[in-house]
Amino acid sequence: MTTRQLLEIPFSSGRSGAGPATWGQRAIWDAVSRLPAADAPRYNIGTAAPIDPGLPLPVVLGGLEQLLHLHDSLHTRLLPDGAGGLRQVVDPDGRLAVEVRTCPGSTGPGSTGVAEAGARLHEELSARPFDTAEQWPLRVGVVEADGLARYVSLVLSHTAVDGSGMNRLVADLTALCLGSSPADLAELREPARQPLEEAAFQDSERGRKRDAGARKQFLRKLRLGPARLFPPPAPPAPDAPAAPFPNAVLRSPALPAAVERVAAAHRVSSSSVLLAATAAMTARLSGTPEAVLNVVVNNRFLPELTNAVSVVAGDGLFHLPDATAEFGDVVRRTHAAAIGSYRHAYYDKLRLSTEIERLAAEGVPLADRSCVFNDTRELVPAAPEPDGGPRQETTLSWPVEFEPRPGLTYALDALQSPEALSLAMTADPAVLPRPAMERFLYGIEELILTEAHTIGADHSGPEPQA
Structure with a gap:
């Protein structure tokens, strides 16, 4: 006991x-x-x-x-x-x-x-x-x-x-x-x-200039993307309660090696490979040729923050035209666009929100920001899996449902787990019902595994198996 x-x-x-x-x-x-x-x-x-x-x-x-x-x-x-x-x-x-x-x-x-x-x-x-x-x-x-x-x-x-x-x-x-x-x-x-020191920097002349420059870049991109990616859902029935948002988790033992192979072949980060596949599936399922993603960024470009035990939160606005092109090309363009997004993701979010509200009130067309991507791999050490060992086949589960989140189409997290890579997706079922969420997650896996197979097996290990 x-x-x-x-x-x-x-x-x-x-x-x-x-x-x-x-x-x-x-x-x-x-x-x-x-x-x-x-x-x-x-x-x-x-x-x-x-x-x-x-x-x-x-x-x-x-x-x-x-x-x-x-x-x-x-x-x-x-x-x-x-x-x-x-x-x-x-x-x-x-x-x-x-x-x-x-x-x-x-x-x-x-x-x-x-x-x-x-x-x-x-x-x-x-x-x-x-x-x-x-x-x-x-x-x-x-x-x-x-x-x-x-x-x-x-x-x-x-x-x-x-x-x-x-x-x-x-x-x-x-x-x-x-x-x-x-x-x-x-x-x-x-x-x-330390956090008090970071707050003092943010209130300094250098910090204010960095904030202003990052917000300027964000707002510039915000004017470039489409106002809506996915078709609007049908209006709910009168007095109908809002439906909970399902959470789907795809666990793929084949993805870790495939992601690294694609990243090495195209000389990009593994995060860019996952972001590219997410952008491609967003464009395919929404029927638009481009993707706009709100990318969660642990921004550590400032040397003083590299080793800080604190929260350095920011959202980078990622815009990729022609997201349905050949996947290798999408991967390379994603990496270049993502670096700029990451570098300009350190800013005062409250001030940015105020500016966005002002532009919206003035009728300025602004891009859809309802699709969120967050790569948490290699950031939070993975807890051992309690089931005693990894499964060899890809699995899709529906572990929980969440309260509705206004303004969200989907949030996709890439998660580290022993012997596998997991993709956790929460979505508005009125926009992306469960079958569409399944197609989205399996589509990401298929894009990456197919690209890895096309590249061919290297000398370091066996070909990833779907």
């Missing part, structure tokens, strides 16, 4: 202060605050993994305490200022709760009991929203067995960290638990801005 206890890590003498929220903090806080409470946990950023061969629990707790000293975002709260703004408050002290589950009679970190207990614990920690005004944005769970910590779960509010920041967080915690000191870690990398 698994037992549970709640421990607390005392934290004191940390950095403190208060100031305006960063653009990233504000953008995510705004997005989450508009969601129903049951939907908000989807924005949590989490990872879980076994600790092999295991560590004494005090070592893990000590590493977590040092982690709080390294990264201010972990002990920062966000509070509305009463005038429509948002402030961040960095607490100098407090306590971090750690939930510990103990599995008796275990045979080690890879035992079924540890893996199942860890998966359950991670699911529980991930399923709750954060109160960012009252709580620190970090939850920790540990599974203990045979006297050692065997499994760890980290769940953070997205207002505190993005995928790149989560990678740095995991790397730092691992190093601290293995004996490195915060000073050692500081010597190994470029200094990173």
